[in-house]
Amino acid sequence: MSADTLATAKFPAVELEGITKRFPGVVANHDIRITVQAGTVHAIVGENGAGKSTLMKILYGMQKPDEGSIRVDGKDVSFRTPSDAIEVGIGMVHQHFMLADNLTVLENIVLGAEPKKDVRLDTAGARKRINALAASHGLRVDPDKLVEDLGVGDRQRVEILKVLYRGARILILDEPTAVLVPQEVEELFQNLRELKAEGLTVIFISHKLDEVLDIADAITVIRRGTTVASLPRSEVTSARQLAELMVGSELPTPETRESTVTDRVAFKVEDLTMEADGYRPAPKGTPVRTYVEKLRAEGKRLLLDDVSFEIHEGEILGIAGVEGNGQSELIEAIMGIRPAHGTIRLGEHDISAWSTLKRRESGIGYIPEDRHRQGLLLEASLWENRVLGHQTRKPARSGIWVDRSASKRDTARIVKDYDVRTPSVDTLALALSGGNQQKLIVGREMSGAPKFLIAAHPTRGVDVGAQAAIWDHLRNARAAGLAVLLISADLDELIGLSDTIQVIYRGRLVAALDPSDITPERLGGYMTGAIAGTEET
Amino acid sequence: MPAGLNRALLTVAGAVIAIILAIAISSVAITAAGASPIDAFAAFFDFGASERAQSNGIAAFINRAVPLFIAGLAxxxxxxxxxxNIGVEGQYRLAAICAAYVGSTFTAPAPIQIAVIIVVAAAVGGLYALIPAVMKVTRGVNEVIATIMLNYIAINxxxxxxxxxxxxxxAAGQLTTTTPELPESAxxxxxxxxxxxxxxxxxTRGGGVWGFLLVAIVLGIVIWVVLERTRFGFNVKASGLNGPAALASGIDSKKMIIAAMVMSGSIAGLIGLPEILGDKGAFNSNFTAGLGFLGIAVALLGRNKPVxxxxxxxxxxxxxxAQGALQIANVPPSVITIIQGVIVLLVVVANEVTNRLALRLEEQRAAQELGRKQPVEVAA
Incomplete structure (x- = not known):
């Protein structure tokens, strides 16, 4: 280490104290405390939706915290925009690359911080600096190549160089390995180690525990928007220990295992397959399976690959998987939002060709993974939100009219039965807290006697009280004979509620597990593909 | 419902502030043009010296408002x-000429004659709007570009x-070309x-106060009912507020795009009728243009609600x-365009501000009534 880095090392590179950020209705971050020492790789781990991204946006000046202070190199700072963060040497490498494909590497790196010679772009000067930076940090790139010709790993290096070019001493990497293959991950880690050796500080956000253990010097765990632990690497003995911290051990243990599963199949999916590059109908007369094999033989990427399962009345089937392995596509195929190959059956009916509306009318309920995107009209009243998805059914419908008074009455029923805290049914949905919005959605989707319910992350971003209530509602509905497809990133939720768990990995169901004898850690092994799938049940 | 009243009051307050600001800004423009703002604003209220002139002024005012109202609705x-739908301009012009022509080809009792003309106008406007709608749902063509291009086609x-x-x-000595004269029953x-x-x-001038005003009022009421009370209106609202949520709720976005576009075009088709059926009795090359574009401003200003x-x-x-009155007062009549432009800009800004304010108030009110802390509090 040079004398220079030693001098700055007196203070931690970044200190966050008591950071709290509220969005209308949700607390995204609550009393976050993190101290990042200079010249280290500090990992921040947490489940999806735990509040990592919000925290990073705050640290990078994209959002202002409601409470709390940020200190960089011992000095109090307050960011209004990302430029303020860049000013004090904080740079961010986004998960989704922000590069202009049709420009060269050099142009991309200098974009927005162009060195000028009079009025012209000082290409020679820029190239010299980029080459110097690349050489000193071991980031090999050809500055004159077009970005569109680069692979993912190279693009990421360009992003890192771009940040370094702006003089960053503290790098935030948001899920940098999500898009990389294992060899590229190893290369990235080599680069990060070199950056560290140069005295730079790296904040590494991830939910992949083995990688975190590989690279990090210190680890902070975030759960439900707050920091639950901060440990040096040496104190972490296993991924399991981290996993427990991440999902939390105070969560309810698996409940009464009294099975309510019947032998009547309520919902069945066969050979469900979806291409990545757009749906094309299979030729007439070709069975789906043959067609899928042909697709596979052609090397087509499949978002859903021959997914088959059935759910009985009174059964909850949990789908475990790292986000982006086909869960959203599975839901969209079942709801009829995106076309797919294969058959979907609800009770006796083959609903594969039905519209979304008809599927809903015949008894499919849907608690969406992102309630603000798919579940609510935020700027409409609660009773109008009650009508949403039920606009063709009683009590919302009356001929061509919307039955306002009946809708309001029924909304009042949901408010009462599901304990939605609201001044009235005329209140706009956005005025409610996340938990209350979610309870309204659960109440709505349980209305009209559904036969089958898709519950995607039903308790994401809601407080503990609402979580317990929603779980109770799901259990009660299951006892009453509802078939539920539960998709969740919360492994305790999955294990605690499900009668059967299937693991989805790269669009395939790779393992069927019995929740009564599975640990989060082993489940994690299946989810990341570390344990090859075996049928256990 | 006090929350709704609150919002309405805020909206009105925002509009009033915007108009006062617009007057202030326009005064600067009028002064810069070398005229007196006081004269100019006096001219707006000067409906003429004689009683007859005043009546004519009032009639001109109402007659101008009717097509603007229909255009705004569309x-x-x-x-x-x-x-x-930027294509209202093209839709109404094409509809107007087709309706005027069809109406001139036959003679029937007045109610039938007028009804046929109205139906033809609505059908032509709706069909012409169907083109960009189909392009959007089948090929994803942006309706703004498609309708702008179709405007040129329609106008030519x-x-x-x-x-x-x-x-x-x-007629001998007449400079304008025109469609055949409509029969008296039209x-x-x-x-x-x-x-x-x-x-x-x-x-006395311009055929008096056009009776089509009544049709416009009925149309306004019908549209309000359709948008606010029917399932179709609910689907429109849901699609507009949150497309993905509407889709997940089984609202067919393609059908909705086609239905809304055709409805918009059909209404647009009626824009030219007050003038044809109330005064001109034909479509001629002097036919009032630009109402479709003004309709965009009117709709923005009216926050997409009939009232x-x-x-x-x-x-x-x-x-x-006030065009004529301003000229008499020695003020360039183009200040009208300036005032209209400034009002639209300011009202759009004011709408945005009052909207956010109203939403924030609603949140706070809900929070207070529930005895929680306010959703966002700033730490010391």
């Missing part, structure tokens, strides 16, 4: 669903039609008797009427 139906097509296939006899009775009820002289659009149409018509 645009608003699209806006409600985040569909930008009408110029061709009025000179060629649909041209009627040109002319909508005027509402001049209202003036007499109030003891005023009936207006708001009515107020906005009256405001625009009030300003437009």
């Amino acid at each position: 645009v608003a139906v699209g806006f409600r669903m985040n569909l930008f 097509l009408t110029s061709y039609l009025v000179r060629g296939p649909f041209a009627g006899e040109r 002319m909508f009775p005027n509402l001049n008797f209202v003036f007499e009820l109030f003891g005023l002289l009936p207006p 708001g659009i009515a107020v906005a149409a009256l405001l625009f018509a009030f300003l437009d009427r």
Whole structure:
């Protein structure tokens, strides 16, 4: 280490104290405390939706915290925009690359911080600096190549160089390995180690525990928007220990295992397959399976690959998987939002060709993974939100009219039965807290006697009280004979509620597990593909 | 419902502030143009010296407001669903000439004659709007670009039609080309008797107060009912507020795009009728243009709600009427355009501000009533 880095090392590179950020209705971050020492790789781990991204946006000046202070190199700072963060040497490498494909590497790196010679772009000067930076940090790139010709790993290096070019001493990497293959991950880690050796500080956000253990010097765990632990690497003995911290051990243990599963199949999916590059109908007369094999033989990427399962009345089937392995596509195929190959059956009916509306009318309920995107009209009243998805059914419908008074009455029923805290049914949905919005959605989707319910992350971003209530509602509905497809990133939720768990990995169901004898850690092994799938049940 | 009242009051306050600011800014422009703002604003309220002139002024004001109101409604139906039907201009012109021509080819009792003309106008407007809708749902063509391009086609097509296939006899010495004269039974009775009820002289110019005003009022009410009370209106609202949520709720976005576009086009088709059926009795090359574009401003100003659009149409018509009076007062009449532009800009800003304010208030109110802390509090 040079004398220079030693001098700055007196203070931690970044200190966050008591950071709290509220969005209308949700607390995204609550009393976050993190101290990042200079010249280290500090990992921040947490489940999806735990509040990592919000925290990073705050640290990078994209959002202002409601409470709390940020200190960089011992000095109090307050960011209004990302430029303020860049000013004090904080740079961010986004998960989704922000590069202009049709420009060269050099142009991309200098974009927005162009060195000028009079009025012209000082290409020679820029190239010299980029080459110097690349050489000193071991980031090999050809500055004159077009970005569109680069692979993912190279693009990421360009992003890192771009940040370094702006003089960053503290790098935030948001899920940098999500898009990389294992060899590229190893290369990235080599680069990060070199950056560290140069005295730079790296904040590494991830939910992949083995990688975190590989690279990090210190680890902070975030759960439900707050920091639950901060440990040096040496104190972490296993991924399991981290996993427990991440999902939390105070969560309810698996409940009464009294099975309510019947032998009547309520919902069945066969050979469900979806291409990545757009749906094309299979030729007439070709069975789906043959067609899928042909697709596979052609090397087509499949978002859903021959997914088959059935759910009985009174059964909850949990789908475990790292986000982006086909869960959203599975839901969209079942709801009829995106076309797919294969058959979907609800009770006796083959609903594969039905519209979304008809599927809903015949008894499919849907608690969406992102309630603000798919579940609510935020700027409409609660009773109008009650009508949403039920606009063709009683009590919302009356001929061509919307039955306002009946809708309001029924909304009042949901408010009462599901304990939605609201001044009235005329209140706009956005005025409610996340938990209350979610309870309204659960109440709505349980209305009209559904036969089958898709519950995607039903308790994401809601407080503990609402979580317990929603779980109770799901259990009660299951006892009453509802078939539920539960998709969740919360492994305790999955294990605690499900009668059967299937693991989805790269669009395939790779393992069927019995929740009564599975640990989060082993489940994690299946989810990341570390344990090859075996049928256990 | 106090929350709704709150929001309405805020909106009105925002609009009033915007108009006062617009007057201030326009005064600067008028002064810069070398005229006196006081004279100019006096001219807006100067409806003429004689009683007859005043009646005519009032009639011109109302007659101008009617097509603007219909145009605003047409645009608003699209806006409600985040569909930008910029093609109202082309739709109404094409509809107007087709309706005028079809109406001139036969003679029937007045109610039938007028009904046929209205139906033809709505059908032509709706069909012409169907083109961009189909392009959008099948090929993803942006409706803004498609409708702008279709405007050019429609405008030139009408110029061709009025000179060629649909041209009627040109009277000696007349400079404009026109479609054949409509029969007497096609002319909508005027509402001049209202003036007499109030003891005023009936207006004489421009066919008096056009009876189509009544149709416009009925149309406004029908549209309000459709948008606010029916399932179709709910689907439009849901699609506009949150497309993905509407889709997940089983609202077929393609059908909705087509339905909303065609509805918007059909309403647009009626824009030209007040003038044809109330005064001109034909479509000629002097036919009032630009109403479709003004309709966009009127819809924005009226926040896509029929009542708001009515107020906005009256405001625009009030300003437009002063053309002559301003010239007499030695003020360039183009200040009207400046005032209209400034008002639209400011009202759009004011709408945004009051909207956010209203939403914030609603959140706080909900929070307070529940005895929670306010959703966002700033730490010391």
